[in-house]
Amino acid sequence: MPEPVVLVLDADPSPRLGRLTGRARVLRTGAAVVAARVADAVVLVVWDFAAVAVREAWPGEGPRPRWVHAASAGVDRLLCPELAASDTVLTNARGIFERSIAEYVAGLVLAFAKDLPTTLALQREHRWHHREGQQVAGSRAVVVGAGPIGREITRLLHGLGVQVALVGRTARRTIHGIEDLGPLAARADWVISAVPLTPSTYGMFDTRFFGVLQPSARFINVGRGASVVEADLVEALNRRWLAGSALDVFREEPLGEESPLWDVPGLLVSPQLSGDTAGWRDRLGEQFVTMYERWADGHPLPNVVDKERGYVPSTDNSEDPDGT
């Protein structure tokens, strides 16, 4: 029996998949030619940045991969209706990014509280200007999105003494339902979004939402860009409805040089790097290889995405999913 074809879409630099030698035929391909090759693949591995190409190349009724693995937390970019309707299994990289993203959020919270951007700006001007920071311990945060990333953010902020409310789609045990988001956000110092992109989260952070925040609040998005109506956020910042914001994800990436978002006072812009700490590509590669070995040996796959919901349902024995 020939080795199964594992088609890897657009990873540069490539993660090491050497352990698959002898168990799979690994082919690497770019977004431009994925359509010509996808029908031959038994497994398709997709890097997040290239995921849109899969939507366009998906073979529909024809021969198609039995398994698509997204080397990312979010799967919205590749989850087209045809893939959702097919019997192809979709998995994600749950477990790889949580800690790094949570650290990134904690770093932003502390940087805002200590006014680090102003310190750096004053240093450039050679100006010694003493200011008072804020104490993070005792402040209040709302984390929106009760998946593994939101839960890790909650855990890390809690360790810094922050009072954290975690909001998911539906209330369960220690998690608030989405109906509590408004009242919780209205008294929060920090609102942090780690929601997956689904029809119900698309554009959820809009003028109506920003209007309830305290003027001292900061909004941080490490989930998906399209959950935020960017023009509404800019207007809210300009009107001082909130004190600051940090976006690591955007509706269109990369952000063009001409984007007005670069220059909004109080808005910190970063190029979707919150989860990417040294060695992340190798960790993604190792994770896939381990998953492949299990799969090839006939074991069930972990991290299987519920293609209707658009994320991996919670494994905590709750009946409720853990995305929002």
Added chain:
Amino acid sequence: MPEPVVLVLDADPSPRLGRLTGRARVLRTGAAVVAARVADAVVLVVWDFAAVAVREAWPGEGPRPRWVHAASAGVDRLLCPELAASDTVLTNARGIFERSIAEYVAGLVLAFAKDLPTTLALQREHRWHHREGQQVAGSRAVVVGAGPIGREITRLLHGLGVQVALVGRTARRTIHGIEDLGPLAARADWVISAVPLTPSTYGMFDTRFFGVLQPSARFINVGRGASVVEADLVEALNRRWLAGSALDVFREEPLGEESPLWDVPGLLVSPQLSGDTAGWRDRLGEQFVTMYERWADGHPLPNVVDKERGYVPSTDNSEDPDGT
């Protein structure tokens, strides 16, 4: 009996001491005239920034305060030999700054790990440039100075998953002695100083010290400026002996506009603000009022400085002091 005179040196804006009304006569004074008034004071309260004036105004053998309270953690700026030799009790503001300073250090560690200064610089240039950060969990830190500030830094970094070694003057239980500093620093990702300024810490961070660090290490000083030989640090940074540094304290403060320190690549300069979070002056005022009430009622004072050592010895029933 007339109310004791409490002389308050140079606090602007002044902390509220209203609760002392009827128990003390509170006089406020500037550094220029403290010499003329200090002999009449029973209690002298000194803000850190003005402390040097006390050294110059100290009355020597003449009438002098029975109690001097430093509204700061460090007392080096006011602890002259005559004060040390006198029977005047010296106290400090132990308990006020620890948490804020520890948060500030955690914020710097995360900002360095996530390369936040570069993100801000690229944003100014409208440049989308993805980079890999570092994961803080699992990294190694050495905290030098095992007083309450160093211990709080240790606690907070430990909560972020950092492996922290705490170094004091002498080894005891979980604290390393100063003889371990070199070997520990040689494999640390983060070296953080929270030492008081004493003859044994003056200039302790010098070329010899920086020479043992890993090229990826960062050095953070939230203790006292004169523990660092600034020219040696600048040279070490320029030679890439370490990857970065943040100084919140300096040999001479405020740092002049012409100081070369503002422009050293990899060096983050802040104006001694790590401990100063919203409400800090009021917290200092409340602390002093509470101490005064105890003292006036005949109870022993807390936070008494060992004037030979230059810091408040540990109260953890150890025989060893907790400064370095």
